[in-house]
Amino acid sequence: AQKVTQAQTEISVVEKEDVTLDCVYETRDTTYYLFWYKQPPSGELVFLIRRNSFDEQNEISGRYSWNFQKSTSSFNFTITASQVVDSAVYFCALSEAIQGYSTLTFGKGTMLLVSP
Amino acid sequence: DTEVTQTPKHLVMGMTNKKSLKCEQHMGHRAMYWYKQKAKKPPELMFVYSYEKLSINESVPSRFSPECPNSSLLNLHLHALQPEDSALYLCASSPGLAGGLGHEQFFGPGTRLTVL
Numbered sequence: 001a002q003k004v005t006q007a008q009t010e011i012s013v014v015e016k017e018d019v020t021l022d023c024v025y026e027t028r029d030t031t032y033y034l035f036w037y038k039q040p041p042s043g044e045l046v047f048l049i050r051r052n053s054f055d056e057q058n059e060i061s062g063r064y065s066w067n068f069q070k071s072t073s074s075f076n077f078t079i080t081a082s083q084v085v086d087s088a089v090y091f092c093a094l095s096e097a098i099q100g101y102s103t104l105t106f107g108k109g110t111m112l113l114v115s116p
Numbered sequence: 117d118t119e120v121t122q123t124p125k126h127l128v129m130g131m132t133n134k135k136s137l138k139c140e141q142h143m144g145h146r147a148m149y150w151y152k153q154k155a156k157k158p159p160e161l162m163f164v165y166s167y168e169k170l171s172i173n174e175s176v177p178s179r180f181s182p183e184c185p186n187s188s189l190l191n192l193h194l195h196a197l198q199p200e201d202s203a204l205y206l207c208a209s210s211p212g213l214a215g216g217l218g219h220e221q222f223f224g225p226g227t228r229l230t231v232l
Contacts, residue, residue, distance in 0.1 A: 035220060043204055045159070045223035091158055103149075103172065104221060106158035 002027045002096045006107035013082050013114055021077045021110045023092030029053075033095040034068065034075045035104065040088040051075060082114045120224035122207050128230045131197060137227045139190040139207030147171075148190040149221060150182060151206040159206055165190060197231045204228050 003026040013019045025034065036048040049059060051068050059066045063080045079086055089111045093104040120141045129135050139148065147166050151159035164172035165184040173182075179201075181193040190207055208221040 037223075042225060043206075043228070044225040045206065045208075047220045047222065050220050103161055103164065109156075109158055 002029075002032075002094050002105045004092050004094050004105055004107035006090075006092055006110050008110045009108070010111040010113065013112070015083060015114055015116050016081050017114075018078060018080050019082050019112065019114075021079075021090050021092075021112065023075045023077065023107060025073050025075065025092070025094050027094060027096065029096065035093040035095065036066065036075075036077050037091045037093060037106075038088045039091065039109070045091070048077075079112075082112075084114050084116055087112060087114045120207055120209055120222050122205075122224035122227050124227055125225065126228045126230075128232065129194065129197065130232050131199070133197075134193070134195045136194065137192040137205055137207075137229075139192075139224055140188055141209040141222070141224075142188055143209060143211070143222065144187075145209035145211050145222070146187060147210045147219075148184065149208040149210075150190070150192055151208065153204040153206055153226070155203075163192075194229075197229075199231050202229055202231045 005024045007022055011019055032053045034051045038046045038048055049066055056068050056070055065078045067076045075092060089109045091109045092107045096103060096105055120139065123138045127135060149164050150162040152162055153159045161174050162176045163170060163182045168184045168187055179196050183191040183193060204226045206226045207224040210219040210221045
């Protein structure tokens with residue numbers, strides 16, 4: 001069975017601090033995809049990034065960066081110079097095939113609170 | 117058009133009521149999903165439709181009845197719900213056959229359901 005662990009339940013930072021959200025996954029598949037989603041208080045899940053198991057390059061998008069390390073089965077997410085608008089719940093997810101179809105296994109989420 | 121829309125935004129219903137949740141996407145996606153999300157928990161998959169056919173039913177009670185009238189629409193019919201069914205119901209879509217292993221899912225804003 002596949003599993004995604006986000007050990008940090010809640011993180012509080014002050015604006016402009018850098019923050020890293022951890023994600024550790026378990027899978028027996030050699031081909032898999034990892035995702036990060038953001039869920040602001042409004043409720044909608046917003047897609048942030050997808051990474052496949054063969055691409056270990058780190059990625060940077062503005063203030064966001066992701067560190068994928070297969071050796072430690074981790075896919076961590078860093079927000080640089082955090083802002084109040086970054087306050088949300090962040091979910092890491094693993095794509096798996098069930099009955100020939102693809103579904104997402106979500107971690108429990110990390111709530112990020114950024115105060116001014 | 118890159119969004120998934122859901123109506124209504126909020127719904128309050130009694131245990132004897134019959135109501136429906138609606139989801140629509142015009143991205144040409146052929147996989148559509150219903151998730152249930154309780155407070156402070158990750159989304160839980162309920163149903164997957166692929167090419168308008170029900171592909172996955174995650175052992176959801178029969179008081180929830182999904183329907184996919186066409187490739188753009190997904191309904192969730194509710195009947196005789198229990199108070200513990202109160203939750204945020206999220207619809208998502210993705211391209212391809214059940215989204216393919218690596219396709220991201222695009223989520224709607226959700227319907228916040230309260231069962232009295």
